[in-house]
Amino acid sequence: MESTEILIVGGGVAGLATAWHLAREGARVHLLEREELLGAHASSQNAAILRTETGDSKTTELMRRSAAFLADPPHGFAAGALLEPCGVVLVARERAKLPLADGRTSIALDGAALRERAPHLSPDIEYGVFYPREGRLDVSELVDSYARGARAAGARLETGRAVQSFVREGRRVVGAIDAHGHGIRAERIVLAPGGWAGNLARAAGSRLEFTPRRRHLLVTANDSGVDRTWPVVWRIDDDEFYCRPESGGLLICACDESVVELNELVAEPDVRLSIAAKTARNLPAFADADAASFWCGLRTFTEDGHFAIGPDADVESLYWIAGLGGHGMGASPEAGRLAALHVLGRAETETLAAAFLPARLAGAGATRS
Numbered sequence: 001m002e003s004t005e006i007l008i009v010g011g012g013v014a015g016l017a018t019a020w021h022l023a024r025e026g027a028r029v030h031l032l033e034r035e036e037l038l039g040a041h042a043s044s045q046n047a048a049i050l051r052t053e054t055g056d057s058k059t060t061e062l063m064r065r066s067a068a069f070l071a072d073p074p075h076g077f078a079a080g081a082l083l084e085p086c087g088v089v090l091v092a093r094e095r096a097k098l099p100l101a102d103g104r105t106s107i108a109l110d111g112a113a114l115r116e117r118a119p120h121l122s123p124d125i126e127y128g129v130f131y132p133r134e135g136r137l138d139v140s141e142l143v144d145s146y147a148r149g150a151r152a153a154g155a156r157l158e159t160g161r162a163v164q165s166f167v168r169e170g171r172r173v174v175g176a177i178d179a180h181g182h183g184i185r186a187e188r189i190v191l192a193p194g195g196w197a198g199n200l201a202r203a204a205g206s207r208l209e210f211t212p213r214r215r216h217l218l219v220t221a222n223d224s225g226v227d228r229t230w231p232v233v234w235r236i237d238d239d240e241f242y243c244r245p246e247s248g249g250l251l252i253c254a255c256d257e258s259v260v261e262l263n264e265l266v267a268e269p270d271v272r273l274s275i276a277a278k279t280a281r282n283l284p285a286f287a288d289a290d291a292a293s294f295w296c297g298l299r300t301f302t303e304d305g306h307f308a309i310g311p312d313a314d315v316e317s318l319y320w321i322a323g324l325g326g327h328g329m330g331a332s333p334e335a336g337r338l339a340a341l342h343v344l345g346r347a348e349t350e351t352l353a354a355a356f357l358p359a360r361l362a363g364a365g366a367t368r369s
């Protein structure tokens, strides 16, 4: 049987960020990714937006720490800039729906000031808060940078190999078995399987539950009316919607979500109608824009909607970095760092680490029979 110190299951941004942090600390890391390519699922199907305001103070704190990394990563980490700070404007029809601006990292934009930043937005929407240091991520460079750095620090990243089951000795997980029946012993196992977190929880004997929810994105055809310096515009009231410039057109999301079977993840044509309707209401000049591409991906949530980072409550030597919902790309530097601290037994010194412990989740704490 092969053996390693730390086995990571899942080669999306969560598993790779954790591998990078652990390998830099000198841990012996072996990561298994089922697909032939790293980052093939949510980590390459997302909207690539860095937005730190989440409505939850602990998550927002984590996002702000991550934003500092993304704006100014360690020397040599990435081949180019990871963040294009085009700005993010949260908008609503009522001021009360918006967070308060602090005048430093966020600026209130009403009426004419909002029109100036976002001339494409319907004049019905009069209130905004602008976050000038946030914006668009280079998600492909981010995934590549974690992978490159992890390999350079000695991690083994193996693609085309799926974990099927786990080996337990009492309450402790001691290894995993792949789809061909080959085993790997490990002192600790980190689960970073994105939408498949619920399946792997059951396979490992954990009581944690996760819900993967499908969301669609559309990019319009090239349009000379799009100014590529426009910020991300995110409507956060009851008619949630966002857009940003992409490839000469606009990337548009109607903020749909539906629970689907993992093996039935296909784009639903009806969602195009709701994107068209929201586009007509929010961006009237683009009401008739043609689509150049349309796709969907999974955002995966814990039972309380907050991240699960840290040790499993039922199974010893098992750790999680999962349930990253719609924030995993932007959250990855700090989420991966906290996951690595837990695995290395050094998380006690971090007050933020306690906020995301899987043990808080309903059902955690009792052993699955």
Ligand SMILES: Cc1cc2nc3c(=O)[nH]c(=O)nc-3n(C[C@H](O)[C@H](O)[C@H](O)COP(=O)(O)OP(=O)(O)OC[C@H]3O[C@@H](n4cnc5c(N)ncnc54)[C@H](O)[C@@H]3O)c2cc1C
Pocket (backbone or CB within 6 Å): 009, 010, 011, 012, 013, 014, 015, 032, 033, 034, 035, 038, 039, 040, 041, 042, 043, 044, 045, 046, 047, 048, 049, 050, 161, 162, 163, 164, 192, 193, 194, 195, 196, 200, 215, 216, 217, 296, 297, 298, 299, 300, 321, 322, 323, 324, 325, 326, 327, 328, 329, 330, 331
């Ligand atoms: C439409 C959409 C828009 C989004 N927009 C944003 C955004 O603007 N900003 C942002 O920060 N986030 C955004 N997100 C969220 C972000 O994409 C996710 O939070 C993030 O990609 C999650 O990363 P992950 O590594 O947990 O999951 P994934 O990227 O899905 O990676 C999990 C990996 O685990 C592998 N795996 C699963 N089971 C096994 C197994 N048994 N054995 C081996 N490998 C396995 C899978 O093949 C997969 O590659 C968006 C998501 C979607 C769907």
